[in-house]
Amino acid sequence: MNDFSFRIGQGFDVHALVEGRPLILGGVTIEHTHGLKGHSDADALLHAVTDALLGAAGLGDIGRLFPDTDPQYKGADSRVLLREAYRRVLASGWQLVNLDATIHAQAPKIGPHAPAMVAHLASDLGVQTTEINIKAKTNEGLGHLGRQEGIAANAVVLLRKR
Numbered sequence: 001m002n003d004f005s006f007r008i009g010q011g012f013d014v015h016a017l018v019e020g021r022p023l024i025l026g027g028v029t030i031e032h033t034h035g036l037k038g039h040s041d042a043d044a045l046l047h048a049v050t051d052a053l054l055g056a057a058g059l060g061d062i063g064r065l066f067p068d069t070d071p072q073y074k075g076a077d078s079r080v081l082l083r084e085a086y087r088r089v090l091a092s093g094w095q096l097v098n099l100d101a102t103i104h105a106q107a108p109k110i111g112p113h114a115p116a117m118v119a120h121l122a123s124d125l126g127v128q129t130t131e132i133n134i135k136a137k138t139n140e141g142l143g144h145l146g147r148q149e150g151i152a153a154n155a156v157v158l159l160r161k162r
């Protein structure tokens, strides 16, 4: 551990959009024609947040903690994975200051669902909702995200020593 009181981390995730799956982002089930494909519930936002937290604490990444070859995590609720990852971050001596994330989705509109996502993250990470910011962007029709073949998310966190 270094002598600084703060550490930053970033996370990224992308999942394919397919028919016959629910679309779950930030623990919110969003009405849509397609949902995200994955071993777990494929919540790309929560996976990016989990990786940002683990990265900032120097604890590796989500796939190392929860392998996608382990049947235990098949269909897993990513909020459960996030809470377990954050428990390890706390145990390693760090706690969240604030979190900023961007969802890259050509559709559907994320804005109306952002407050519910913020509420879930604040609750799971034990901070005020004012410390969590969720943004969204289309991909301006460009590339795989613009063609609605998938949804991606980026997250940045700041941790401080407990």
Ligand SMILES: Nc1ccn([C@@H]2O[C@H](COP(=O)(O)O)[C@@H](O)[C@H]2O)c(=O)n1
Residues within 6 Å of the ligand: 104, 105, 106, 107, 108, 109, 110, 111, 112, 135, 136, 137, 138, 139, 140
């Ligand atoms: N899936 C999305 C994408 C965007 N938004 C909101 O629209 C604004 C403009 O997005 P552009 O990609 O066209 O720049 C963006 O700032 C978001 O407020 C959204 O809610 N859901």
Ligand SMILES: C[C@@]1(CO)OP(=O)(O)OP(=O)(O)OC[C@H]1O
Residues within 6 Å of the ligand: 013, 038, 039, 040, 041, 042, 043, 047, 062, 063, 064, 066, 067, 068, 069, 073, 074, 075, 076
């Ligand atoms: C969450 C895990 C585990 O179920 O599976 P997926 O839902 O496929 O998600 P991914 O972002 O590929 O990374 C981590 C995985 O090990």
